[in-house]
Amino acid sequence: MKHQMSRGEFIRLGGLSLAGALVSNVVFANDFFSDNITAKEDTELMKKLILSNDAKVRSILNKAPVDPAVKLNNFRGIAAAITTMTASISNQQSEFYKSKILTEKLNEAIDVLLKEQYSDGTLDAGGNRQSPPDTAFILEYICPAAIILKNNKQKDLEGLREKLKKFILNAGEAMVTGGVHTPNHRWVICAALANINFLYPDARYVRRIDEWLAEGIYMNEDGHYAERSGIYSAVIDKALITMSRLLNRPQLLEIVNKNLITYFYYTEPNGDLVTVDSKRQDQFMNLKVSKFYLQYRYMAIRNHNPVFAYMINVIEKLPDFANEILPDSLAFFMENEELRKQISVKGTVENDFEKFFAISNLARIRRGKTSVTLFGGNDKPVMIVSGRSSNPNFLMYRKGEAILKYMRLSTSFFRMGYFSSDGIIKEGNKYILKETKEADYYQPLTEEFRKADGDYKLSESPDGRFWNKMDFDSRIKSNVKTQTTVIEITENNGALSLDFKVDGPPNVEVTIEMCFKEGSNVTGAIMDEKKNFFLKSGQGTLSAGGDTIQFGPGKCEHLNIENLDSEEYTYHQGSLRTNGEHVYITGFTPFHHKMVIS
Numbered sequence: 073m074k075h076q077m078s079r080g081e082f083i084r085l086g087g088l089s090l091a092g093a094l095v096s097n098v099v100f101a102n103d104f105f106s107d108n109i110t111a112k113e114d115t116e117l118m119k120k121l122i123l124s125n126d127a128k129v130r131s132i133l134n135k136a137p138v139d140p141a142v143k144l145n146n147f148r149g150i151a152a153a154i155t156t157m158t159a160s161i162s163n164q165q166s167e168f169y170k171s172k173i174l175t176e177k178l179n180e181a182i183d184v185l186l187k188e189q190y191s192d193g194t195l196d197a198g199g200n201r202q203s204p205p206d207t208a209f210i211l212e213y214i215c216p217a218a219i220i221l222k223n224n225k226q227k228d229l230e231g232l233r234e235k236l237k238k239f240i241l242n243a244g245e246a247m248v249t250g251g252v253h254t255p256n257h258r259w260v261i262c263a264a265l266a267n268i269n270f271l272y273p274d275a276r277y278v279r280r281i282d283e284w285l286a287e288g289i290y291m292n293e294d295g296h297y298a299e300r301s302g303i304y305s306a307v308i309d310k311a312l313i314t315m316s317r318l319l320n321r322p323q324l325l326e327i328v329n330k331n332l333i334t335y336f337y338y339t340e341p342n343g344d345l346v347t348v349d350s351k352r353q354d355q356f357m358n359l360k361v362s363k364f365y366l367q368y369r370y371m372a373i374r375n376h377n378p379v380f381a382y383m384i385n386v387i388e389k390l391p392d393f394a395n396e397i398l399p400d401s402l403a404f405f406m407e408n409e410e411l412r413k414q415i416s417v418k419g420t421v422e423n424d425f426e427k428f429f430a431i432s433n434l435a436r437i438r439r440g441k442t443s444v445t446l447f448g449g450n451d452k453p454v455m456i457v458s459g460r461s462s463n464p465n466f467l468m469y470r471k472g473e474a475i476l477k478y479m480r481l482s483t484s485f486f487r488m489g490y491f492s493s494d495g496i497i498k499e500g501n502k503y504i505l506k507e508t509k510e511a512d513y514y515q516p517l518t519e520e521f522r523k524a525d526g527d528y529k530l531s532e533s534p535d536g537r538f539w540n541k542m543d544f545d546s547r548i549k550s551n552v553k554t555q556t557t558v559i560e561i562t563e564n565n566g567a568l569s570l571d572f573k574v575d576g577p578p579n580v581e582v583t584i585e586m587c588f589k590e591g592s593n594v595t596g597a598i599m600d601e602k603k604n605f606f607l608k609s610g611q612g613t614l615s616a617g618g619d620t621i622q623f624g625p626g627k628c629e630h631l632n633i634e635n636l637d638s639e640e641y642t643y644h645q646g647s648l649r650t651n652g653e654h655v656y657i658t659g660f661t662p663f664h665h666k667m668v669i670s
Contacts, residue, residue: 114414121405122165124398129160129168133177138184147185147195151213152400154181158217159403162224175228182235185210189239193246204250205257207243208264212310214240215267216407222271237272244268248280254459255297256304256311258284263311266318281315291327294429295334300461301352302338302345305331306363313370317408325374332371335364336379337427337436340443340470343390348447348463348478349434355463356648362392366404366411373413382421426501426563433496435503439566441619443470446561448493448505453536456640464490464648466505467561469568469669473617475589476669477652482636483574483661484581485555486511486537489638490648493559505559509576511535513551514544521546537639553577555661567670574663581630582663586623587652592616594653597626604633605655612655623669629659 132153138144157178160168168174188195190202197206218236221229247265252258262281269277289312290298297308309328316324338346345359365387372380387393405411428435433449445468451460465478481491486509493505512535517528521543528543555576562569574582588594596612597605605612607626614621633656637648659665 112414113412118405118412119165120398121402122160122163124394125156125159125163125402126167128156128399129174132157133173137180140184140187144184144188145196145198147188147197147210148213150181150184151210154178154185155213155217155403156400157181158220159406161229162220162226163402163406170226172228175232178232179235182232182239185214185239186235189242192249193242193244194250200253204246205252205254205260207246207250208257208260211240211243211247211264211267212260213403214243215264215271216403218271219267219407220403240268241272244272244274244277248276254304255290255299256308258287259289259308259311259315263314266315270318278319281319289324289327291330292431294431294434295330296429296432297331299351299459300432301350301354302335302347302359302363303350303354303357304352305335306367309364309367313367317410325371328367328371329375329377332364332368332380332383334429335361336383337425337429339383339386341423341441343386343392346434346436346445346468348445348465348468349432349449349461350463351451351459351461353458355461360390360392362387362390362397365393365397366401369411369415370408372415373410379421381415384415428496428498430498433493435496435498437563437566441472442566444468444563444566444568446496446503446505448496450492452492452494454492454638462492464492466491466493466559467568467570469621471566471621472619474592474614474619474621475616476614476621476623477587477589477650479587480585480636481557481559481572481574482583482585483555483557484632484635485509485576486535486553487635487639488535488537489640490636491557491559501564502560502562505561506557508554508556510552510554511537512549512553514542515548515550517543517546555580567668570667570669572663572665572667574661576661578661580661581632582659582661583633583636584657584665585633585636586655586657587650588614588621588655589616590652592653594655596624597655600631605653606631607655607657614653621669623655624667626657626667627659627665628657631658633658 138150157174160166161171161174161178163169185195192202194202194204194207195210197203200206214236218240221233221236247261247268250261252261262284265277265281297305309331312324312328316322335345339361340346343360343362345361347354347357347359349355361383365384368380368383368387371377372384387397423438424440426435426437433447435446437444447463447466450462454462456462464480467479469476482489488509488511491507493507497504528541530539530541531544532539533544534549553576555574558573560571572584593615594605594612596610597607599605606628607624608628609626611622611624612626614623637646641647657665
């Protein structure tokens with residue numbers, strides 16, 4: 073059950089034992105909780121950061137200058153470039169230390185921002201005109217640059233310092249008066265205000281922060297913020313850390329702690345994040361846990377948390393670390409000395425666990441190389457819109473490099489689309505997913521609702537499939553049809569036994585869809601002319617990189633795999649089908665099929 077966090081709950085978070093209550097389902101080596109984090113600077117990491125930052129500076133210098141005649145609609149690239157160049161020009165170990173060329177480039181870049189900044193302090197961002205929250209995202213880069221330059225006493229940078237100050241103070245006026253669109257925007261604006269206040273103290277900035285904080289920071293018992301999104305959880309965690317350290321409000325870190333523990337469970341061995349339950353755009357995206365690197369690092373050093381130290385080690389081994397984190401992070405390390413400290417923790421994490429997030433209706437299971445995600449927590453009624461969960465993937469299964477990206481189920485029942493469970497019931501090692509769909513017919517209007525000209529209210533049909541000038545609310549429903557789907561999934565040491573039952577009107581087409589990672593090798597199934605596979609009987613095998621997934625037995629009673637999406641998609645010629653190797657099992661209602669994935 074979702075609830076607004078009270079002040080008492082907020083304070084009580086500080087009493088939680090992260091090594092106990094929050095990580096009780098993780099088995100650690102006995103010596104993993106040894107307190108061996110030191111305060112020495114991580115000189116090797118700093119060298120890598122400086123080299124990577126310098127390499128990015130060279131790429132910036134090789135780019136063509138911004139054409140003043142072209143109207144820009146996104147300024148994050150310019151702001152990030154300012155931060156990158158500021159870090160190199162101010163770091164004595166950089167090849168660009170005190171660079172005259174960089175001084176010129178920095179002045180050119182901030183001149184662009186000042187030119188495009190409106191009188192109210194805002195910038196445009198895409199379709200968002202004069203946007204306070206998007207300006208706050210720009211300040212996330214500009215304020216650390218200003219802090220670094222404040223400590224850089226080079227006289228020829230004085231003009232640059234004044235330009236940054238002008239931009240920041242102008243933007244500060246927007247931060248103390250401007251509004252937001254989404255839950256995370258509040259905390260991004262608060263972080264911007266904390267940064268501005270650190271540079272140029274003003275009681276108005278802190279009062280505005282307190283106005284937003286007075287609304288309460290929503291976090292459910294699963295450790296999720298309102299948007300349940302990997303993208304925006306990383307954003308919020310970073311914002312709360314900024315507020316905590318610059319405003320001396322350590323209680324904010326307890327919320328960050330809980331969210332970062334959740335994303336430990338949401339991380340695959342190769343760094344992929346589980347995103348299926350997000351309420352934002354990343355529910356259909358591939359994300360890496362590297363987005364949380366600075367957050368995990370700060371919290372590991374601050375709280376001596378071994379789980380977070382483990383996550384830092386995972387991220388630093390990912391390709392994304394060298395390609396994205398190192399080139400973009402030097403300024404944040406220079407601005408926040410805590411990040412520069414060396415982490416030294418002994419021990420390993422045993423990655424076998426079963427964790428059920430009951431509020432999100434999502435289960436995560438890890439058994440050695442095998443990783444399982446079950447999901448049944450879409451927002452009902454299912455709507456395709458930002459801010460609501462609508463992903464139809466109810467099962468994801470990995471065994472090393474062999475990856476079942478998702479399993480879905482769809483029926484031709486009134487073209488209402490994919491199965492979307494009404495939650496998950498957990499009984500021991502069994503997870504039960506269930507949904508009932510209803511479709512209606514409508515009787516003639518009674519006399520009191522009739523209109524001679526036929527001009528009735530334009531309204532949505534009660535089953536949500538279409539709109540018409542039919543005044544549905546005044547009509548009696550009849551010939552009501554229902555279809556109930558139950559999927560029982562039993563886990564045993566990484567192997568899954570699945571039992572599908574679909575009951576309702578007879579002769580409805582049922583389609584089980586499995587999408588394996590593109591480029592994988594499928595055997596045991598028959599391929600059609602469109603390169604779709606049908607598992608007609610027996611077992612199928614998916615192999616990739618020396619790893620295999622077995623699945624079956626199959627069933628094939630029809631070959632119609634068109635229009636699996638609801639009319640909400642197909643009316644607009646849209647589809648949720650993704651790239652990959654698609655394998656289908658099909659039948660008709662009453663449908664009952666058992667299979668195993670291992």
